[in-house]
Amino acid sequence: MGNVLVLAEHxxxxxxxxxxxxxxxxxxxxxxxxxxxxxxxxxxxxxxLAKKMAGYGVKVLVVDDPNFENFxxxxxxKVLSALIDDLKPAVLMTGHTAQGVDFMPALAVEKNLPLAAxxxxxxxxxxxxxxxxxxxxxxxxxxMAFKPAETYLVTFREGAVEAPEAAAEGSVEKLDxxxxxxxxxxxxxxxxxxxVGDVDITQSDILVAIGRGLKEDKNLPVVEELAxxxxxxLAGSRAATDAGWIPHDRQVGTSGKAxxxxxxxxxxxxxxxxxxxxxxGAKTIVxxxxxxxxxxxxxxxxxxxxxxxKVVPKLTEKLxxxx
Amino acid sequence: MKTLVCIKYVPDTSEAEVKVNPDGITxxxxxxxxxxxxxxxxxxxxxxxxKEAHGGEVTVLSMGPxxxxxxxxxxxxxxxxxxxxxxxxxxxxxxxxxxxKTLAGAIKGQEFDxxxxxxxxxxxxxxxxxxxxxxxxGVNHASMVNYVEVMDxxxxxxxxxxxxLLEAVELELPAVLTIQTxxxxxxxxxxxxxxxxxxxxxxxxxxxxxxxxxxxxxxDASQVVLEKLYIPEVESTAEFIEGEPEEKAEKLASILQKxxxx
Ligand SMILES: Cc1cc2nc3c(=O)[nH]c(=O)nc-3n(C[C@H](O)[C@H](O)[C@H](O)COP(=O)(O)OP(=O)(O)OC[C@H]3O[C@@H](n4cnc5c(N)ncnc54)[C@H](O)[C@@H]3O)c2cc1C
Numbered sequence: 001m002g003n004v005l006v007l008a009e010h011x012x013x014x015x016x017x018x019x020x021x022x023x024x025x026x027x028x029x030x031x032x033x034x035x036x037x038x039x040x041x042x043x044x045x046x047x048x049l050a051k052k053m054a055g056y057g058v059k060v061l062v063v064d065d066p067n068f069e070n071f072x073x074x075x076x077x078k079v080l081s082a083l084i085d086d087l088k089p090a091v092l093m094t095g096h097t098a099q100g101v102d103f104m105p106a107l108a109v110e111k112n113l114p115l116a117a118x119x120x121x122x123x124x125x126x127x128x129x130x131x132x133x134x135x136x137x138x139x140x141x142x143x144m145a146f147k148p149a150e151t152y153l154v155t156f157r158e159g160a161v162e163a164p165e166a167a168a169e170g171s172v173e174k175l176d177x178x179x180x181x182x183x184x185x186x187x188x189x190x191x192x193x194x195x196v197g198d199v200d201i202t203q204s205d206i207l208v209a210i211g212r213g214l215k216e217d218k219n220l221p222v223v224e225e226l227a228x229x230x231x232x233x234l235a236g237s238r239a240a241t242d243a244g245w246i247p248h249d250r251q252v253g254t255s256g257k258a259x260x261x262x263x264x265x266x267x268x269x270x271x272x273x274x275x276x277x278x279x280x281g282a283k284t285i286v287x288x289x290x291x292x293x294x295x296x297x298x299x300x301x302x303x304x305x306x307x308x309x310k311v312v313p314k315l316t317e318k319l320x321x322x323x
Numbered sequence: 324m325k326t327l328v329c330i331k332y333v334p335d336t337s338e339a340e341v342k343v344n345p346d347g348i349t350x351x352x353x354x355x356x357x358x359x360x361x362x363x364x365x366x367x368x369x370x371x372x373x374k375e376a377h378g379g380e381v382t383v384l385s386m387g388p389x390x391x392x393x394x395x396x397x398x399x400x401x402x403x404x405x406x407x408x409x410x411x412x413x414x415x416x417x418x419x420x421x422x423x424k425t426l427a428g429a430i431k432g433q434e435f436d437x438x439x440x441x442x443x444x445x446x447x448x449x450x451x452x453x454x455x456x457x458x459x460x461g462v463n464h465a466s467m468v469n470y471v472e473v474m475d476x477x478x479x480x481x482x483x484x485x486x487x488l489l490e491a492v493e494l495e496l497p498a499v500l501t502i503q504t505x506x507x508x509x510x511x512x513x514x515x516x517x518x519x520x521x522x523x524x525x526x527x528x529x530x531x532x533x534x535x536x537x538x539x540x541x542x543d544a545s546q547v548v549l550e551k552l553y554i555p556e557v558e559s560t561a562e563f564i565e566g567e568p569e570e571k572a573e574k575l576a577s578i579l580q581k582x583x584x585x
């Protein structure tokens with residue numbers, strides 16, 4: 001049987017988006033492989049989440065145990081290792097997230113199974129499962145074909161596909177916990193919330209966002225003047241926050257904030273998917289980048305292919321004039 | 324404190340045009356500039372900071388071509404003590420599980436407290452090598468680490484989750500940590516360090532030297548085949564504003580103004 005086992009991800013009582021998104025892909029692959037998509041939830045107090053997942057017309061298997069109150073890579077690896085033996089899924093997929101990347105490669109090594117990480121598409125062709133991945137700053141896609149194996153392991157990129165609509169009622173089935181020991185090595189201590197800064201960029205109307213293309217902090221006035229002229233707040237890519245040009249709480253993207261301003265002006269930002277995930281919901285997006293191939297242009301409404309240092313000062317001047 | 328830091332020499336493709344070679348499975352990298360992978364640069368800094376705080380020794384480990392030795396020497400100049408470069412084209416480099424097995428073969432038999440890697444390589448984006456390496460070595464791990472505190476026989480780390488949330492976890496040593504960018508401020512190599520680096524030990528080894536059976540890390544051992552590379556169609560619905568830089572700025576200013584966007 002070719003079941004596709006989808007390990008749903010949740011944190012602090014909430015299902016993560018990628019859990020639903022995988023259901024846009026898993027049922028079709030399962031059908032091609034002669035099985036069905038089955039959701040797996042591992043956690044503590046899973047009744048509500050299980051019901052929610054079942055609302056997508058799938059069977060949901062639940063391992064519910066206080067031992068899994070918080071994510072722990074080692075415990076997850078142990079449980080999944082046992083469940084692969086029991087359930088023999090054709091595919092085990094989960095999110096390519098802070099959780100998925102923390103145990104799937106180790107599981108692959110332990111079980112000697114193949115892994116396709118950061119997958120953005122899956123297809124089953126002539127008896128071969130193929131994963132599409134994105135590489136080289138998003139400029140190249142790679143197709144990876146799995147050699148025949150008992151179970152294929154896949155981590156799927158969050159935001160790569162849209163979640164389907166909720167469908168007919170599925171079913172929920174509790175499984176015995178195959179693993180009850182407390183793991184001696186790794187201990188979850190606590191969640192640490194991000195620090196809060198002076199400006200909450202999720203509330204800004206206009207964001208002027210900078211990336212590595214700014215080159216050095218001495219160039220900051222160029223963008224600060226633009227921001228001041230149009231009453232925008234400064235934000236940026238991870239490269240800009242890592243460099244210390246702007247505070248960490250101004251980072252836009254998967255590991256920063258998701259923003260929805262009326263206007264987002266991206267300058268010297270390439271548009272890595274982690275960044276796009278945080279800003280593609282902006283109403284109007286302007287991108288200024290000297291590389292015509294930069295992925296940021298795929299989400300832009302207005303695009304300027306040029307050196308930001310030649311364009312931005314003039315833009316600031318013009319906008320001041322037009323006021 | 325004995326630390327190993329695994330680093331990779333990667334092309335910078337953020338501004339470059341990327342072309343697929345006629346073989347369909349490699350890209351033409353002849354015109355790319357190469358340097359240390361971004362996250363690995365932070366891992367090197369963290370290893371040197373740990374040495375400065377706790378004493379001990381740092382060994383750089385890298386699998387890559389001869390030309391990557393400039394990167395390795397730079398890590399030595401920043402304070403790492405010695406280096407091992409693995410070069411062997413029989414390793415299936417497209418599969419991080421094979422790379423991890425090779426790195427593990429180069430580490431096995433050595434005593435260590437920590438192995439640091441970058442959390443992601445900016446060329447192929449798997450985010451898998453470090454965690455697979457931990458399993459190969461049979462030790463603990465934590466990925467996407469942006470804070471490290473070594474305690475007695477243990478290490479406390481912060482893992483970066485989505486949305487700015489962090490997770491504090493404790494691990495017994497030895498352990499593998501995959502380091503996230505931004506954890507520290509990578510230093511520039513001091514002139515004196517650059518001079519000293521030339522004299523530091525840099526061993527170049529093959530699979531045979533490491534006693535790794537090539538069959539276990541090669542194309543046949545890998546369970547994934549890189550079938551093809553292609554340039555994805557760029558679906559942009561953007562209006563591209565043309566002209567000289569000044570004209571572009573003027574046009575954009577008036578679009579923003581007329582559209583009531585500013
Ligand atoms: C787990 C994880 C989470 C991450 N989370 C985030 C996140 O939340 N947010 C985020 O942003 N990133 C995140 N990243 C990092 C992401 O992968 C990219 O590395 C990062 O977004 C790149 O930032 P950038 O676009 O500023 O830099 P680069 O990719 O280096 O791009 C710089 C761009 O500037 C352009 N440029 C250079 N000079 C000029 C000039 N003079 N004029 C105009 N253009 C110029 C170049 O053409 C290039 O496109 C994450 C990575 C990982 C591994």
